[in-house]
Amino acid sequence: MSSQSISDKQKDLLAAALKLFVQYGFHGTPTSQIAKQAGVANGTLFHYYKTKEDLIVSLYIDIKTRMGQHVEEKAAKDKNPRKDFRNQFIEIILWSLENKDDYYFIQQFHSSPFAALVPTEVIKKQLSKSCAQIEDAIKQKAIKNRDTEFILTLMSSHIFGLSQYLTKAKLADKEQKKIIKDSFDMLWKMIS
Amino acid sequence: MSSQSISDKQKDLLAAALKLFVQYGFHGTPTSQIAKQAGVANGTLFHYYKTKEDLIVSLYIDIKTRMGQHVEEKAAKDKNPRKDFRNQFIEIILWSLENKDDYYFIQQFHSSPFAALVPTEVIKKQLSKSCAQIEDAIKQKAIKNRDTEFILTLMSSHIFGLSQYLTKAKLADKEQKKIIKDSFDMLWKMIS
DNA sequence: ACATTTGTAGAGTGAGCAGTCAATCTATAT
């Protein structure tokens, strides 16, 4: 199901679906519209995705994967936990601002019944790196000794909140970077 | 539209809608099912709510109002900003845990196209108190001097994250209270 | 060259849904 290399038409379909889902919601977007927007026939959509549900879940996994790759590539690694987290923090925020639709879709998806349809193995894979990193930082006494999930949740929601704020308040680049750094300092103060 | 005192049948309808929306999502829930679950006829639903959309928005406003009232009543007022925020923080968290469906619905609603349909006056009314409180605390130098919206967003998402964590990790009462307090301390450290 | 698989198209189908409507019931007013 939508694994392996993704064809051009699949990319078009996912891009079209993203745009429309963000604008009209899952149910407000007929598959016919998605096909139209992607410039393919109705049947083609169902050739690649067995059901609409399959398309939605595939889109989610695709976005998450791309986001992960981006951070992996861009964020400079660092021995110092604080700097390491900071680099990743900044890259995620920047990505979320450059890909607002994608980020918004993830939120939408998370608080929908579709969230339950993501295979557990996929979820675990997504979390494993972050968890390991947090556990590492705890061992190094760089951050508070708390349940890993707890820390991760607080970090995620902090990032979510910041992204939301920056999206609403359209600021100049300089001002924005200032707030991002400030925001990380606040986060770090909280968990260190 | 669904203002003024709410009749029993309306209450039944909202309760039914909440339950089903949380379980199956907005689109996965036909109005016919909502009516059935509420024990009224199909037409009765449309007597009270012009459209399904109207029902959804009304439900959101109803929940938000109830949540606000609950906090207003329960949270002990305090001259000390920190204590004042803490009391409210705790009450919101406890409410969210006792009313998981309601809280989940709010999230679902926020990241949906329906969010745009809430009248701006309603939104402003909801935010005014919190904003005033934050501005007050800033003047008293109890918390950092930042944009009010920024602080509010960080607080909201922190609460959201904590609620989510506590919902997943089912802990004993004592443990839970410990984490709530700890979590508030962390939040306060961040913004003070 | 031919066979087989894979991709693409788009009209068609049947189920399900939001919302209507005419009829009946209830309540309050006069």
Next chain:
DNA sequence: ATATAGATTGACTGCTCACTCTACAAATGT
């Protein structure tokens, strides 16, 4: 008693939508 307005019902409708099906085209293998 009677009139008026609101509440309640549930069968009905017209439309939308997810998904199917058949036919044809392109690629791939032999």
